[in-house]
Amino acid sequence: MIYDEESATKLFLEAKKVYEDRNMLKWIGFYLSDQTAAINKDVTERSKVNNQKPLMQSEEIEKVLNEARLKSKPVSVQLEALNENAQYYDDVIGMIRGYDELGIYIGDQKVYYDEIRNVEVYNWKKWSELK
Structure with missing residues (x-):
């Protein structure tokens, strides 16, 4: 089937309306285990809070x-x-x-x-x- 410029654009816009993009979710399967471990470690370090201890004389x-x-x-x-x-x-x-x-x-x-x-x-x- 041969498409001209106008019909190809129309087909693309219709497909875009139907297709639901999952953004980054579709790329998660490509992460290696060491990358995932590094990301988890970074999140843990960022969420860690050192509480204030009492001031000593x-x-x-x-x-x-x-x-x-x-x-x-x-x-x-x-x-x-x-x-x-x-x-x-x-x-x-x-x-x-x-x-x-x-x-x-x-x-x-x-x-x-x-x-x-x-x-x-x-x-x-x-x-x-x-x-």
Whole structure:
């Protein structure tokens, strides 16, 4: 069957009225599992909210840090800084590797005393306790 310009345009417009476009839904089957996992991870990270912990006085902070150093316990430190979404960053968790007059070293990261909002002794979860 041969169509001229006018009849082809008319046929196209009629087909367009009947056809329901599923937009992105039709492309979901083409995603690989690692792409889907990355998308899900990104959604989880974006929806994660770090709650504000109570502001501690410097004496309280010093007491908890001294206890952690003496007993060789890991600490969890919430910094006073906020990210671009006005939410708190993830806590800095780890063993205290050293300290000086300005701050403490947790792993390879230096945390300044004046940046600490809250600190607590952290309890590691054993692999046998994980579900």
